[in-house]
Amino acid sequence: MASSRGKTTKERRGVHAMNKKLLVGVAAGVSVAALTLTGCSSTASSTGAPSGSPAAEPVKGGNLTWIDVTGQFEATDPAAIYLGEELAGLRRTVYRGLTALTVADDANTKVVGDLATDTGTTPDEGKTWSFTLKDGLKWQDGAEITCADLQYGLSRSYDASLVAGTGVGTTYLAQYDLYDPAAPDYDLSSEYTGPLSGSAEAQAHFEAAASCEGSTITYHFKNAWPDFPYAAASLFTTDPYQESAEKGTAGLWTVNANGPYKLQGDTFDPSATDVLVRNDQYDPATDSTDVRGAYPDTITFDWVADPETITARLIADSGDDAAAFSPISIPSSKYSEISSDLSGRVEKTTSPYTRFLGINSLTLTDPKVRRALVLATDKTGFVQAAGGDNWGTPTSTIVSQSIAGFVENPSTKDDDPAGDPEAAKKLLAEAGQPNPEISYAFSDTPTNEKTAAVLQAGWQKAGFKVTLAPIPTDAKPSYYGQISAKDKNGQKIDVYYSGWASDWPTLFGVVPPILQSNPADATAGVGFNYGFYSNPDVDAAIADATAATDPAKQVAALQKADELAGADGAYVPLANQNNYYIHGSKIGGFLPDIASSYYPDLGGLYVAQ
Known part of the structure; x- marks a missing residue:
């Protein structure tokens, strides 16, 4: 699902006698x-x-x-x-x-x-x-x-x-x-x-x-x-x-x-x-x-004003709060208060959320330009600006580490996580577009402004001319309402900040919603393909996965779809978010x-x- 499931705010969803059990892992247990x-x-x-x-x-x-x-x-x-x-x-x-x-x-x-x-x-x-x-x-x-x-x-x-x-x-x-x-x-x-x-x-x-x-x-x-x-x-x-x-x-x-x-x-x-x-x-x-x-x-269920209040109460550990917990991660403003004596009550885990940038394939049509954008992206700097190692880790894929079938994307796993502007420049030169103009959209929050500045700096080193296009948090239509539209609500949006968590823990809940082609008559993205990405080879791999009954073949086909999309510059992988609890x-x-x-x-x- 769009980065709404589980985020701190919604960013955004008589039997036949001869029946057989499908070999996808549905037999009991x-x-x-x-x-x-x-x-x-x-x-x-x-x-x-x-x-x-x-x-x-x-x-x-x-x-x-x-x-x-x-x-x-x-x-x-x-x-x-x-x-x-x-x-x-x-x-x-x-x-x-x-x-x-x-x-x-x-x-x-x-x-x-x-x-x-x-x-x-x-x-x-x-x-x-x-x-x-x-x-x-x-x-x-x-x-x-x-x-x-x-x-x-x-x-x-x-x-x-x-x-x-x-x-x-x-x-x-x-x-x-x-x-x-x-x-x-x-x-x-x-x-x-x-x-x-x-x-x-x-x-x-x-x-x-x-x-x-x-x-x-x-x-x-x-x-x-x-x-x-x-x-x-x-x-x-x-x-x-x-x-x-x-x-x-x-x-x-x-x-x-x-x-x-x-x-x-x-x-x-x-x-x-x-x-x-x-x-x-x-x-x-x-x-x-x-x-x-x-x-x-x-x-x-005790409802309070902000994450800082929650963390302060759980650090204090007094009264009824000794038998309390929160699904809200420790905010970065409280990291310095997490001392070693709290280690038995603090846990950092992976999460189902990945952060990535969607690419408008209707405006950035050249795969070399898209791939250059990926190469120029400073994922390490992005993670530090977003909250550091407690917040997340750089990744090469849209698939969370928490999902069965996770592998690093073979097409992007060897990219320098700090960005490689020289390699990006080479691809842009091959494309005949040494200085492409792009507009980057994001929901206008303080953290997103910080990460946008990091991304912009990395892209500009490679030759991209970048315009930042923050969308107010109270905008109507909403942020996702605007970027999901095929015409992007009349705005020039080439790249946009995004995230996903699978609605159920298999690759089917990640790869098809994001990478499968939209219907020809769609005026808004179906599933989460808001960039209107379309690749017949990717669609064929997804179809192979759907038709397969062997779970290994299903997983392999969906991994192949992600690999093909990565080589095609379908998206910019950023980070796998962590959860950080007390x-x-x-x-x-x-x-x-x-x-x-x-x-x-x-x-x-x-x-x-």
Whole structure:
């Protein structure tokens, strides 16, 4: 997803008898690491075990406090949940999905059945998926969770008023093309507007596209979705929803729980204090402690003004804050206060976020000019200006180190991270453009101004004539609204600051959204291809990955697509961001992991008694 999932602000989303399990790692308990040829690297300072554990084994009881900055949550309605902190805070506590990712270090997490009995079956290599609900599943009011609830929950993803701008229903469901097999020409993505406003005809087509038979739901896609079970675990799109609890947009901050906790009170207030208490209708026999330990008796969300306040409280470690943590990284202004005696409560890990520069391929059409821009980029200086080694590390790819299948891009891995203006000059001379004029756009923040100055200096050494084009943070359309437009909202934008975190932890969640060609009639970037990059060889490699059933071949094809794009100057790789956390002294089981997008995983957290 665009750098919105998990950022401190939103910058921006009867089964066939002969069914076979797709060989992409969807059999129950298959590790995400099984999807990679090379494994996954990490900058975690720990050895792999949860850090800061004051007791040998997790214990139940106590109150756990999550301290966060006001505004970090934008909704608690499953249809509108998309930001990483929302996902991390609510998936282990109040909401369960069809599938789930286990609490585990690095890439060893497994996709397992959660509400579903297993990780799904497909008879046709990912175009049709079926899941059967477990017995004994209940909502917080004691009502049984049914297939109709799953169907209704998915239908809400098509309602623009409910998804609150995340666009999940009109991106992935459109990309993989959920459809009615009896009416393959009917376009749900354009005709269906959800259960509250959709026509009876559109509703009937939707219910055939996501059909129920008893406790089994079957999803029909025109395009193969090989890692659909991972998407179901990582997003809330396929989560159930009780139609009787429907309040439309008035329910944006309500919680109708089916997990081990429920909200105390009627609505969640992201500017005050919110408390989760135990849900007496939750049956732990239907769940696994590998997914949800549910150790604290209560979980308090405490909202404050800024990251500096959070870090100061956690350094002080007094009172209730001894059993507190935050999903917000330590700000650079507080680095000097992190003394050695805090080492047992501080952890630096990799994150799912990469920072890169998008290139407008409609204006910078020459691959040599684009490649020269990459060569001239001072990634080392960029990282230092952004916050230093605690903030991130230079990279050669759009793929995070946290993703199974990560490798350095062979086309750019040997580039000098401090920039190579002489090599860039040579390419520009070969292109017959020794002094190309470029305009660089970025969201106008103090940090982005610093990094822009570093980038500009490096490019100018190579001969580029650079105009900086900061876009105000309160601009209308928003920053991403402007750069996603094919005409860039009438502005000359050749290069733009960007970032991405995979919506689920496989290469399918990174490479196709950024590098696959947009439709010919698109007026705005589809997925995250806002630079309108198009390369038939890259598209062919992505198609090969989608068609493959061998996970090694899938990974190899997507790695090849990234390599080809790197050689073509499709983007400028910058950095893999880090997370830099501090927590209270009574926190046990502290583990930022891939299942929670490298936020602290609530599934294993507990309070020492």
